[in-house]
Each structure stands twice: as C-alpha cells, then as structure tokens.
Amino acid sequence: MDSSRPDLPDDEAEWRERLSEEEYRVLREQGTEPRFSGEHVDRTDDGTYVCAGCGTELFDSETKYESGCGWPSFYDVDDDRIEKRTDTSLGMQRTEVVCANCGGHLGHVFEDGPEPTGKRYCINSVALDFEEE
Numbered sequence: 001m002d003s004s005r006p007d008l009p010d011d012e013a014e015w016r017e018r019l020s021e022e023e024y025r026v027l028r029e030q031g032t033e034p035r036f037s038g039e040h041v042d043r044t045d046d047g048t049y050v051c052a053g054c055g056t057e058l059f060d061s062e063t064k065y066e067s068g069c070g071w072p073s074f075y076d077v078d079d080d081r082i083e084k085r086t087d088t089s090l091g092m093q094r095t096e097v098v099c100a101n102c103g104g105h106l107g108h109v110f111e112d113g114p115e116p117t118g119k120r121y122c123i124n125s126v127a128l129d130f131e132e133e
C-alpha cells in the first residue's frame with residue numbers, strides 16, 4: 001500500500017462523515033458550486049491545490065489563470081492524478097474530471113484554454129484544498 005496517502009473511506013457513509021455537506025455534494029454527487037462563490041476563484045497565491053477528498057496534489061498555482069468563468073481554472077494537470085469521463089448530464093456532452101485516487105468529482109475540462117495546452121480545467125473550489133508554498 002502507498003502509505004503516503006491517507007486511507008480512503010470504505011463506503012459512502014464514511015465519506016459523508018469525513019466531508020462537509022457541500023464537499024460531499026460536489027465530490028461524491030457530481031455537484032457544482034455557484035459561479036464566483038468559491039474561495040479559490042480569485043486566489044493568486046503560490047502553492048498547490050490538492051483534492052479535498054483525499055489530499056492528492058492536483059493543480060499547481062502556476063497553471064491557474066483568470067478565465068472569467070466563475071470557477072478556479074487551470075490550463076494543465078499531471079494526467080496521472082486525474083481521470084476523464086464523458087458526462088452527458090444536463091443535455092450537454094462534457095468531459096468530467098475526477099481525482100484518480102479517490103474518484104471524487106472535481107469539475108470539467110474544456111478545449112478553450114490558453115497556450116500551451118489549450119485546455120481549461122474548470123474546477124470547483126470546494127473540491128480543492130490550497131496548500132501555500
């Protein structure tokens with residue numbers, strides 16, 4: 001076992017205990033926080049954004065940019081840390097981004113981001129904890 005990561009809950013009841021109500025709604029029920037409501041939307045500090053569910057390091061502040069969409073936006077991520085899934089909810093075809101370690105819902109990725117990747121990882125603040133450098 002990888003001892004550097006905390007143990008993951010065995011079931012949804014345990015997730016409910018570990019997470020706040022809002023974290024649970026987003027991470028475990030594919031919820032979305034209201035635009036411009038999240039604590040990380042305007043954050044410009046140097047540091048690392050980790051999964052609020054399991055602590056896995058996900059996004060570097062150097063890849064965060066101002067997209068104007070109302071959610072923290074990043075143009076790059078280590079592909080080993082996330083999984084992408086097709087999401088056809090709400091009558092749209094989108095690509096969902098989940099934490100590869102705990103399966104928590106993070107947000108979506110779109111193809112309208114800046115160079116060099118052209119990606120916009122549109123991520124819920126509540127799905128992320130910020131660790132200052």
Ligand SMILES: [Zn+2]
Pocket residue numbers: 051052053054055056099100101102103104
């Ligand atoms: Zn996670």
